[in-house]
Amino acid sequence: MGLIHIVFGQSSVPVLGEAVAMDEKMSGDILCFEDDLSVGPLFILDTKEGRAGRKQFWQQLAGISPLPTPAEEEPAPVAAPGTDEDPEDADRFNTLKAQLKEDPEQEVWIWAGQNARDVCGYYWLVSQLYDFAGRIHIIYLNNLPFLNEKGAVFYPTHLHQILPKEFLKAKKLARPISLAEYELDGDEWHRLMNENAGIRLLEGGKKIKGEPTLFYDKELQTQSGKEFVKAWRIVQQVTGKLKYPVMDQFLGWRLKELIREGKLESRGELKTIRDFEVKLPGESTDNAAGKDNTENPTTL
Incomplete structure (x- = not known):
C-alpha cells in the first residue's frame, strides 16, 4: 500500500514526485489541490452556494477585461481552479475520502510550506478529516533550514524551492495530526470562513491574518x-x-x-x-x- 501525498498547487508536484521516486518508503500517489484559499471569498465554502461564489471570483481573475460583453470574453490561458475545465477541489476531496473509507490502512501525508496558501489548504483539509485521525500526517516545513543547489543553507517558504533529495530528510518530520489539532485547527478554518477576508496572510507559525x-x-x-x-x-x-x-x-x-x-x-x-x-x-x-x-x- 502506497502513501497519498497531498500538496497545494502544481508547482510542488515535480520536485516531490522526484523525491518519492528516490525512496520506496515514500512510494505512493501525489494528490494536488489546486485552489489557492489564501485569496478570495471563503464564506459558507462548505455549501454549493459558497463554492459557486468562489467560482465566480476565479472567473473575475481569469484574464477577462473589466465589464466585458459576452462577445468580448476571452478564455483564460490556464483553467482557473473550480472552472468547468478543471475539476473542483471538492470533487478531489470526495475521491480522497472514498479511498480512506475503502482502505482502513491507507495513510496520508500533507506537505505544507511556510506560506498562506499551504496553511489555508491544511486548515480546510483538517476540518474535514477528523474521522480518519491517526492516519493523516502533517509535514509542516516551518522555518526549517535546507541546502540549495550550491550547498548553502536557506529557509524556503514553498515546497518547489526545495531540492528533491532534501525532501528525504524532511520526511522524518511526518507525524500524525493530534486530536487537539483537529479541534483547534478545524475551529480556525470556520473562523476564516466566517471572517471572509479578501486575502489571508501568514504571520508566522500557522497564524493567518485576514486583510481586505x-x-x-x-x-x-x-x-x-x-x-x-x-x-x-x-x-x-x-x-x-x-x-x-x-x-x-x-x-x-x-x-x-x-x-x-x-x-x-x-x-x-x-x-x-x-x-x-x-x-x-x-x-x-x-x-x-x-x-x-x-x-x-x-x-x-
Missing part, C-alpha cells in the same frame, strides 16, 4: 509611474518586497480594478499581466515630448 481585498492597491499605485510600464513588472516589483508573495493573477486583477476605477491608466489588452501596461493618470512625459515634436517638426 484592496490591501495591495496602494503599493501597486506606488510602483506605477508617469510612464507606461508592463503590468507584469509592476506585479514583480510588489511581490519582490513581500516575504510571502501573493499570486500574480490576484495582483493583475487588482491592477484592472484600479484601471476601472480611474486610479491607473492602461495601454494594451486587459487580459494577462503580460498583455497590458499601466501608469498613473495624466499625460506622460513621452506623450508630451511626442506632441512637441509633432507641432515643431525638425527640418534638415
Whole structure:
C-alpha cells in the first residue's frame, strides 16, 4: 500500500514526485489541490452556494477585461481552479475520502510550506478529516533550514524551492495530526470562513491574518509611474518586497480594478499581466515630448 501525498498547487508536484521516486518508503500517489484559499471569498465554502461564489471570483481573475460583453470574453490561458475545465477541489476531496473509507490502512501525508496558501489548504483539509485521525500526517516545513543547489543553507517558504533529495530528510518530520489539532485547527478554518477576508496572510507559525481585498492597491499605485510600464513588472516589483508573495493573477486583477476605477491608466489588452501596461493618470512625459515634436517638426 502506497502513501497519498497531498500538496497545494502544481508547482510542488515535480520536485516531490522526484523525491518519492528516490525512496520506496515514500512510494505512493501525489494528490494536488489546486485552489489557492489564501485569496478570495471563503464564506459558507462548505455549501454549493459558497463554492459557486468562489467560482465566480476565479472567473473575475481569469484574464477577462473589466465589464466585458459576452462577445468580448476571452478564455483564460490556464483553467482557473473550480472552472468547468478543471475539476473542483471538492470533487478531489470526495475521491480522497472514498479511498480512506475503502482502505482502513491507507495513510496520508500533507506537505505544507511556510506560506498562506499551504496553511489555508491544511486548515480546510483538517476540518474535514477528523474521522480518519491517526492516519493523516502533517509535514509542516516551518522555518526549517535546507541546502540549495550550491550547498548553502536557506529557509524556503514553498515546497518547489526545495531540492528533491532534501525532501528525504524532511520526511522524518511526518507525524500524525493530534486530536487537539483537529479541534483547534478545524475551529480556525470556520473562523476564516466566517471572517471572509479578501486575502489571508501568514504571520508566522500557522497564524493567518485576514486583510481586505484592496490591501495591495496602494503599493501597486506606488510602483506605477508617469510612464507606461508592463503590468507584469509592476506585479514583480510588489511581490519582490513581500516575504510571502501573493499570486500574480490576484495582483493583475487588482491592477484592472484600479484601471476601472480611474486610479491607473492602461495601454494594451486587459487580459494577462503580460498583455497590458499601466501608469498613473495624466499625460506622460513621452506623450508630451511626442506632441512637441509633432507641432515643431525638425527640418534638415
